[in-house]
Amino acid sequence: xxKTTDKGNNQDDVKATVPVAEYNxxxxxxILTGIGLDSVLTQVRNRQGIQSAETLIxxxxxKAQYESHEHHGKHYAAVFHEFTVVIPVxxxxxxxxxxxxxxxxxxxxxxxxxxxxxxxxxxxPIQASPxxxxxxHNMMSRMAVPPMVLPLIKSPHLGDxxxxx
Numbered sequence: 001x002x003k004t005t006d007k008g009n010n011q012d013d014v015k016a017t018v019p020v021a022e023y024n025x026x027x028x029x030x031i032l033t034g035i036g037l038d039s040v041l042t043q044v045r046n047r048q049g050i051q052s053a054e055t056l057i058x059x060x061x062x063k064a065q066y067e068s069h070e071h072h073g074k075h076y077a078a079v080f081h082e083f084t085v086v087i088p089v090x091x092x093x094x095x096x097x098x099x100x101x102x103x104x105x106x107x108x109x110x111x112x113x114x115x116x117x118x119x120x121x122x123x124x125p126i127q128a129s130p131x132x133x134x135x136x137h138n139m140m141s142r143m144a145v146p147p148m149v150l151p152l153i154k155s156p157h158l159g160d161x162x163x164x165x
Contacts, residue, residue, distance in 0.1 A: 018118060029109055038099075058086065
């Protein structure tokens with residue numbers, strides 16, 4: 001078994017300059033083979049403050065990275081999509097939730113940093129959104145914190161930011 005690993009990180013300095021035909025060819029050979037929760041860390045520091053607050057404005061951050069390998073001529077990638085949700089009350093974090101979902105793919109062509117830069121901005125949010133929304137809502141409910149419903153994520157349009165050229 002030949003195994004090579006490439007790791008792509010969440011660098012914002014990668015410039016996504018991939019021709020549209022090449023990106024479309026990559027997407028046509030992409031098969032989602034699995035989704036699972038990779039890790040989770042959560043804490044409620046001020047439940048009363050959250051319960052009594054008139055408005056809660058969550059701070060949400062996301063990042064993604066991948067690991068890829070080849071096995072018997074096939075390409076595989078594990079994409080790790082991490083989210084951090086903080087709800088501050090009186091400028092102090094009252095609720096904290098950090099979790100990572102793993103998305104497993106089989107690909108005809110391997111991820112490259114340039115392909116992944118576009119993928120994580122255009123495809124990954126759409127595929128991850130239902131799982132992320134449900135998980136945040138469910139965890140908040142289980143922790144006796146008023147659950148929030150995140151808005152639906154819409155597909156970005158080509159030409160509105162990074163994408164194939």
